[in-house]
Amino acid sequence: MKKNNIILIGFMGVGKGTVARAMVKEVQEVGLASHFRMGGKEEVCGNGTLVPYKNKAGTEVPVPNEGNKEAGMVGLASHFREDGKEEVGINSHFQYVIDTDDLIESMENRAIKKIFAVDGEAYFRNLEKKTALWLESSVDNTIISTGGGFYRQENLKNIGTVIYLKSSFDGILKRIKKAPNAKNKLKKRPLLQNKKEAMKLYDTRVKEYERVADIIVDVENRDLKVIVKEILGQIKWK
DSSP states (O other): OOOSOEEEEOSTTSOHHHHHHHHHHHHHHTTOOBOOEESEEOEEETTSOOOOEEOTTSOEEOOSOTTOHHHHHHTOEEEOOTTSOOOOOTTOBOOOEEEHHHHHHHHHTSOHHHHHHHHHHHHHHHHHHHHHHHHHHHOBSOEEEOOTTGGGOTTHHHHOEEEEEEOOHHHHHHHHHHSTTHHHHHHTOGGGSSHHHHHHHHHHHHHHHHHHOSEEEEOTTOOHHHHHHHHHHHOOOO
């Protein structure tokens, strides 16, 4: 069964993380309630107040932590059910962002570049596979930005709605070079170190991105807010 996530795919450096963060901001601004599930399960209400939960026996379960850091970050109420299960409201939509490369770096306690250099690409792709399985089993109502090769995961469609952020290769390079931290952005992407090889890889992947995508959005030379509104306008809310 497909989860209620949004998965952003596209070539490295196209701006998946930037778009994901902007989408969350837009959803917050229009006042949509949200919840996030990650192992333990959490209910989030969209009115900015912390509320108790009544279990099936009718007993009121107090909010465990009024200083909940994550709830404060998004201005939403949050609490856990004592039975470990989540209670989801009708207007539960996207308020959280996960980046698959960040997850892998945390899991390995080292940078992507170091993983490639020491253990090679095959090892990294296996880490992506493990991450994809975890996302399918443990994450819902979340915007997921991915690495350039993550689209090849067999369970991709089960994780959520796949959105391909489309741009030309030159457009991607221009975007990276315009960034304040351009040097670091290029440095952290091992497969972009050789421009000729990177172009070949781009040409190979473009058709594959289009094949697996549920929605295709052209992002080249477009305002971020316009891109976000186009994406949100095409999503079928559950």
